[in-house]
Amino acid sequence: MDVRPFDALLLVSFGGPEHPDDVVPFLENVTAGRGIPRERLEQVGEHYFRFGGRSPINELNRELIDSIRKDFAENGIDLPVYWGNRNWDPYLRDTMGQMSKDGITNAAYFVTSAYSSYSGCRQYREDLYDARLGFDVELTRLRLYFNHPGFVTPFVEATSSELANAPAGTHVVFVTHSIPDAMDAASGGPGRHAYRKQHEEVAAMVAEGAGAARWSLAFCSRSGSPHMRWLEPDVNDHLHELASEGVESVVVVPIGFVSDHMEVLYDLDVEAAATAKKRGLRYERADTPGEHARFTAMVRDLVLERASVERGEQPERATVGGFPPNPDVCPADCCVNPRSPLPTVP
Numbered sequence: 001m002d003v004r005p006f007d008a009l010l011l012v013s014f015g016g017p018e019h020p021d022d023v024v025p026f027l028e029n030v031t032a033g034r035g036i037p038r039e040r041l042e043q044v045g046e047h048y049f050r051f052g053g054r055s056p057i058n059e060l061n062r063e064l065i066d067s068i069r070k071d072f073a074e075n076g077i078d079l080p081v082y083w084g085n086r087n088w089d090p091y092l093r094d095t096m097g098q099m100s101k102d103g104i105t106n107a108a109y110f111v112t113s114a115y116s117s118y119s120g121c122r123q124y125r126e127d128l129y130d131a132r133l134g135f136d137v138e139l140t141r142l143r144l145y146f147n148h149p150g151f152v153t154p155f156v157e158a159t160s161s162e163l164a165n166a167p168a169g170t171h172v173v174f175v176t177h178s179i180p181d182a183m184d185a186a187s188g189g190p191g192r193h194a195y196r197k198q199h200e201e202v203a204a205m206v207a208e209g210a211g212a213a214r215w216s217l218a219f220c221s222r223s224g225s226p227h228m229r230w231l232e233p234d235v236n237d238h239l240h241e242l243a244s245e246g247v248e249s250v251v252v253v254p255i256g257f258v259s260d261h262m263e264v265l266y267d268l269d270v271e272a273a274a275t276a277k278k279r280g281l282r283y284e285r286a287d288t289p290g291e292h293a294r295f296t297a298m299v300r301d302l303v304l305e306r307a308s309v310e311r312g313e314q315p316e317r318a319t320v321g322g323f324p325p326n327p328d329v330c331p332a333d334c335c336v337n338p339r340s341p342l343p344t345v346p
Helices: 018-028 038-049 057-074 092-101 118-131 150-163 181-186 194-210 235-243 262-278 293-310
Strands: 007-012 082-087 106-111 136-139 173-175 214-220 250-254 282-285
Touching: 007 038, 007 057, 007 092, 007 194, 018 194, 018 214, 057 082, 057 250, 082 092, 082 194, 082 214, 092 118, 106 118, 106 250, 106 293, 150 194, 150 293, 173 194, 173 235, 181 194, 181 214, 194 293, 214 262, 235 262, 250 262, 262 282
Parallel strands: 007 082, 007 106, 106 136, 173 214, 173 250, 250 282
Antiparallel strands: none
């Protein structure tokens, strides 16, 4: 398969601690410049210490990379796969140095975030701009994939599996990471609210595909100033509301996440599960795509699609639902930095 002009794929992710001593330094990286006291970071760190002082995200990325490499090999694609994180080892800057040392000059990059938002897209492109300074490596983004069948189908299968064993009347709660209202409003461009709309679109598709009669969208992992408005309802508040309405069984589907990040393991498997138990709700949580074969094949499809575009061709673009494929290159006003404009890679 023709992947010209690319000579590598770079997987770009958030990163996470893998040892107890890493937890607070990692949180300091994530919150740099926000003036959050160390005592508060240590409190948040307790979430990680419940799981041995580590996040699952790095190990899950290793598994995904192994699956991508296997898929490439099985489909005749000779393309090395690199990996760099924004907030923990392997850092993007170190990875760019290794790529340059290896002679890589033109890499496609895939971000483990499917939706439009500053924190889920532009912030990664800002960090990539800084990481590649001094290295002669061109970077080309693979489009956002919230409406690619390789992302949606695994959620349909996982939700269907849970509903098959659930009592009639089970309510499906789709959950994603909350962001500030202002960030949502700027996502996709001023006033477009692409983040919320994209999640509503995916939730509707998964609900229809899985045969869910009742469903809703909720949010988790709110942080920051209590005076700032964030997307609501919080999943715990929503579970209380559903129980008060007479709902007896829920299936929670983390459609905002490509794998079981800490927000899934703690916010959903611990906190939300405890809320459900308190209110007498039957509670099950559906799987994330992880290294699902359709998700891994999607990465290959996006590489081939963008390579074709770079060669001046017009490839067929796989999508589901009513939204068009996301642009290859983000408009200048898309998902703007809420604090100050910074340079980005395309």
